[in-house]
Amino acid sequence: MSAVVHDHDHPHGHDHAHGDHHHGPYGGILRWITTTNHKDIGTLYLWFSFIMFSIGGLMAVGIRMELFAPGLQVMDPDFFNQLTTMHGLIMVFGAIMPVFVGFANWQIPMMIGAPDMAFARLNNWSFWLLPFAATLLVLSFFMPGGAPGVGWTLYAPLTVQMGIGMDLTIFAVHILGMSSILGSINIITTILNMRAPGMTLMKMPLFVWTWLITAYLLVAAMPVLAGAVTMTLTDRHFGTTFFNAAGGGDPVLYQHIFWFFGHPEVYIIALPGFGVISQVIPAFSRKPLFGYASMVYATSAIAIISFIVWAHHMYTVGMPVTGQLFFMYATMIIAVPTGVKVFNWVATMWKGSLTFETPMLFACGFLFMFTLGGFTGLVLAIVPIDIQMHDTYYVVAHFHYVMVAGALFAAFAGVYFWLPKWTGRMYNETLGKWHFWLTLIFFNMIFFVQHFLGMAGMPRRIPDYHPMFETWNKISSLGAYGMGLAQLLFLYIVVKTIRSGEPAPQRPWEGADSLEWTHLPTPPPYHTFETQPVIK
Amino acid sequence: MKGSKLVSLVAALFAGLAAAAASGAAHAIAWYFQTPASKMAQDIDWLHQVIMWIIMVIFVGVFGFMFYACYAHRKSIGHKAEQFHENTTVEILWTVIPALILIVIAIPVTKVVIAQKDTSAPDVTIKVTGYQWKWGYDYLRGEGEGISFVSTLATPRDQIEGSAPKGENYLLEVDNEVVVPVGKKIRIITTAADVVHSWWIPAFGAKQDAIPGFVRDTWFRADKEGTYHGQCVELCGKEHGFMPIVVRVVSQPEYAKWVGAQKALAAKSADDDGKTFALADLVGRGEKVYAANCVACHQPTGRGAPPAFPPLAGSKVVNGPEEGQIDMVLNGKPNTAMQSFKQLSNTDLAAVITFTRNSWGNKASEVQPAEVKARRK
Numbered sequence: 001m002s003a004v005v006h007d008h009d010h011p012h013g014h015d016h017a018h019g020d021h022h023h024g025p026y027g028g029i030l031r032w033i034t035t036t037n038h039k040d041i042g043t044l045y046l047w048f049s050f051i052m053f054s055i056g057g058l059m060a061v062g063i064r065m066e067l068f069a070p071g072l073q074v075m076d077p078d079f080f081n082q083l084t085t086m087h088g089l090i091m092v093f094g095a096i097m098p099v100f101v102g103f104a105n106w107q108i109p110m111m112i113g114a115p116d117m118a119f120a121r122l123n124n125w126s127f128w129l130l131p132f133a134a135t136l137l138v139l140s141f142f143m144p145g146g147a148p149g150v151g152w153t154l155y156a157p158l159t160v161q162m163g164i165g166m167d168l169t170i171f172a173v174h175i176l177g178m179s180s181i182l183g184s185i186n187i188i189t190t191i192l193n194m195r196a197p198g199m200t201l202m203k204m205p206l207f208v209w210t211w212l213i214t215a216y217l218l219v220a221a222m223p224v225l226a227g228a229v230t231m232t233l234t235d236r237h238f239g240t241t242f243f244n245a246a247g248g249g250d251p252v253l254y255q256h257i258f259w260f261f262g263h264p265e266v267y268i269i270a271l272p273g274f275g276v277i278s279q280v281i282p283a284f285s286r287k288p289l290f291g292y293a294s295m296v297y298a299t300s301a302i303a304i305i306s307f308i309v310w311a312h313h314m315y316t317v318g319m320p321v322t323g324q325l326f327f328m329y330a331t332m333i334i335a336v337p338t339g340v341k342v343f344n345w346v347a348t349m350w351k352g353s354l355t356f357e358t359p360m361l362f363a364c365g366f367l368f369m370f371t372l373g374g375f376t377g378l379v380l381a382i383v384p385i386d387i388q389m390h391d392t393y394y395v396v397a398h399f400h401y402v403m404v405a406g407a408l409f410a411a412f413a414g415v416y417f418w419l420p421k422w423t424g425r426m427y428n429e430t431l432g433k434w435h436f437w438l439t440l441i442f443f444n445m446i447f448f449v450q451h452f453l454g455m456a457g458m459p460r461r462i463p464d465y466h467p468m469f470e471t472w473n474k475i476s477s478l479g480a481y482g483m484g485l486a487q488l489l490f491l492y493i494v495v496k497t498i499r500s501g502e503p504a505p506q507r508p509w510e511g512a513d514s515l516e517w518t519h520l521p522t523p524p525p526y527h528t529f530e531t532q533p534v535i536k
Numbered sequence: 537m538k539g540s541k542l543v544s545l546v547a548a549l550f551a552g553l554a555a556a557a558a559s560g561a562a563h564a565i566a567w568y569f570q571t572p573a574s575k576m577a578q579d580i581d582w583l584h585q586v587i588m589w590i591i592m593v594i595f596v597g598v599f600g601f602m603f604y605a606c607y608a609h610r611k612s613i614g615h616k617a618e619q620f621h622e623n624t625t626v627e628i629l630w631t632v633i634p635a636l637i638l639i640v641i642a643i644p645v646t647k648v649v650i651a652q653k654d655t656s657a658p659d660v661t662i663k664v665t666g667y668q669w670k671w672g673y674d675y676l677r678g679e680g681e682g683i684s685f686v687s688t689l690a691t692p693r694d695q696i697e698g699s700a701p702k703g704e705n706y707l708l709e710v711d712n713e714v715v716v717p718v719g720k721k722i723r724i725i726t727t728a729a730d731v732v733h734s735w736w737i738p739a740f741g742a743k744q745d746a747i748p749g750f751v752r753d754t755w756f757r758a759d760k761e762g763t764y765h766g767q768c769v770e771l772c773g774k775e776h777g778f779m780p781i782v783v784r785v786v787s788q789p790e791y792a793k794w795v796g797a798q799k800a801l802a803a804k805s806a807d808d809d810g811k812t813f814a815l816a817d818l819v820g821r822g823e824k825v826y827a828a829n830c831v832a833c834h835q836p837t838g839r840g841a842p843p844a845f846p847p848l849a850g851s852k853v854v855n856g857p858e859e860g861q862i863d864m865v866l867n868g869k870p871n872t873a874m875q876s877f878k879q880l881s882n883t884d885l886a887a888v889i890t891f892t893r894n895s896w897g898n899k900a901s902e903v904q905p906a907e908v909k910a911r912r913k
Contacts (some may be wrong), residue, residue, distance in 0.1 A: 070702060070706065070707075071695070071696055071697065071698045071702065072696055072697060072698075073698065076774075077774050077775060077776070077777060077778075078774045078841070078844075081771065081773070081774065081776070144842075144843045145843050145844050149773070149774065150771065151771045155731075155732060155770075155771070157730070157731050157732070157748060158731040158732070158771065158772065158773055160871050161730075161731070161773065161844065161871070161872060161873050162844075163843055163844060236871075244749070245747075245748060245749020245750060246749060246870075250747075250749075250750065251731075251732055251747055251748060251749070251750075252747055252750070285609075285617065286611070286617040287617045287618065287619060287621075288619065288621045289621065290621050290622070290623075291621065291622055291623075291627050292621070292622070293622070294627050316734060316743050316744060316745045317745045317747065317752070318726075318744060318745060318747070318752030318753070318754075320653075321649060321650055321653040324649055324653070325646060325649060328642075328645070328649070329642065332638045332641070332642065333635075333638070335634060335638060336631060336634050336635050336638070339630065339631075339634045340627070340630060340631055342598060343598070343630045346598060346601050346602045346605070347626070348621075349602060349605040349606070349609070350601060350605050350609065351605070351609055351615075351617070351618045351620070352605070352609055352615075352617045352618075353609065353610075353611040353615050353616055353617035354605065354606060354609050354610050354611060354615070355610070355611045355612070356606075356610075364602070364606065367602065368599060368602070371595070371598065371599075372595075375591045375594075375595065378587070378591065379584065379587055379588070379591070382583060382587065382641070382645050383645065383648075383649045383652070384576075384579065384580045384583060384645065384648045384649060384652055384741070385580055385583055385584050385587070387580075387652065387741070387743050388569070388577075388580050388584075388738065388741055388743065390734075390743060390769065391734060391769035391770060392769065452566070452567035452568070455567065455568050455569050456566030456567055456568065456569070456570070457566070457569075457570055457738040457766070457767075459736075459767050459768070459769040459777070460769075461771045461776060461777075462767070462776060462777030463777050464696060464707060464777050464778070465707065465777070466705075466706050466707055466708055467702055467706060468564060468565070468566045469566065471565045472565070472567070511617075
């Protein structure tokens, strides 16, 4: 009798019962709550970011509904401001950043020949912080006064006027920052300490390189944001006057601190996407990346320069002419390493043997439109032109080309590229191509016309406008509805793949040559590389 | 077959777009910079065109390679991959050439930047103050010195809500336009009373944030007479989209006439401070002041939008002692959207206070201009 009880409590008894099970000790929901497995956590990140992408997308559709015609039809201006704010915060912190952490979790151990991430429990915690932060963000809508209507940049002193929803947002940003920093420490440690024998730094796949650099950017930049929002919090409640001139502070100080975080943040979002593209393009060109070393150096150069260009977001606050010139020259310099990357990708395709499965289509879409966003970035770097365009729809168009056609397209490329490996099943190629073309067309409908709106003088973040802007706004809104619907197709494709896709071979892509394709079965075992492979 | 389906879908889409476009075609479709009305705006336009041409050339070059590769180096037509990679000469070239192009761009741009920051030796200096959600103008130096007024949106509420057709200058019209002489250098000094705003006239290429507690400046020299429209371009809260800027550029004699008329108005307003008005006159005038200054937050019903914008109907302050309400309106309430309205005349303030004290069921004593004047610090 007592022996049975002992046996039940004994950890080994437990192990035996589930020894050959394909996942950890628990089943059902507890598996996901307690998991320390990099693949499970990667999956959690990916689904979480898709949910946030859907919520943020619905907000965008709300914004576009109000802007479909001049006049106020759908919502009051206050709620409109709340939507623009939360759309930005949720897309940046809830959708785009986590999706690439999901990729990092799944791919880094597989690509460097490691069994798992370095800090498995920390990994669990960095994910499970996110749902709480997201809940705070969404809850802020239901507070008295609603969510903050201040723009995702949370500029002071407008933030001081907001209701309690602002405080929830501040705490959400704190928690999101914590999650990012923990995740980054984990990624840095994993990459630096857990590479397989023979996998030198300069043999790592470029995706791993871009994440290593991104993780350092995160560790450096996120505390700065936490500082900015904490100062906002104490200005709101504890009588400090960091951003209030009456007490010796300066509202512009907030902008400097925010953008000192904000510009590296742009590359935090973009670099992992560059990494994905640098895996996809060589695979479907059946040709090695043209300049591996120069890609690593260009990525590092971008990361370093990203810390000295922040005030190009602030040309109109009124800084000395020397300040404007410094930030303009520094910003223009970033075009050089970015150009090196684009040239490298094109040179990789040159004289390859190209096929255009969905991942490659998204990679080409990325290359074309990210470059377009880069060019408008160069236009905006020029001080006099920026002073004309600042805070207009031209800027909205510019950063959506970088964020959506850049980061989001790279994420889609990555999902289609690795989905067969992750799930062991192939997605439907025809539907994948439909998803690409619909997303491409609708994306350009939404955002290309916004360049015209901005040049013609339509400010951003306004719920109502003069009828001379109506045509472009209508096209943009129709595009937004289409883009939203096209993402339902994406959900359908992924669910259908998981449930009933054709079994995938170990290496479905002829030209793919990193470890997850060459050394691991499809789907990979629950514990990746129990014995590390030796590289050459 | 799949291709043709896609083509017909795209065709249908564009047909829909054309229909949408036609419905919005009552106004000319704006898609490029407004016609420049100053040298600065012309320079910006010129720089933009130069850079766009450079970008076009690079764009066509780079993507010419990409699309040619997509066409000619396909596996499906039997192209075999060559395995070349790493070429130091090529890599140095595509680093150095873009850097040189950037230097070439930087030279003319730097000249314009320096010119744009040069606010010295203005003919007229105007201080612009951003308020939630209107603009205050004070002519500080030059002809017109001493003129001071507030400029608010003139578009009626029913046009915004769709119960009346939208006018020609929908959302871009104000009650008091800024008037400046043609061909003169106008220095704009910006500041703000509450949050950050940004003052912008696209046709002049002049945009400057207005920072509460600090002064910043920009300048323009309009080279054509006419009326120019702009909007606040820094998110400043609920009515951010409803605080336009209108500048009327007039000939020198017309400007002198306008200055004379403004001075006469100001003199009359000073006289009013000593007068005692009847309750009905105050309420009638106050209703207009309320509509121009208060209604966005406190609403036409006086019920506000709590908690940010408290109701006036039944309010303790409004139904309380006169001094309390006068101080609130004169000085605002720190850390809330309630700002100081001391830029309004004593008569206007007395009128609007009296209006709120005698509307929406409120019943309290009237306030005369002299009482407001007495409580100004």
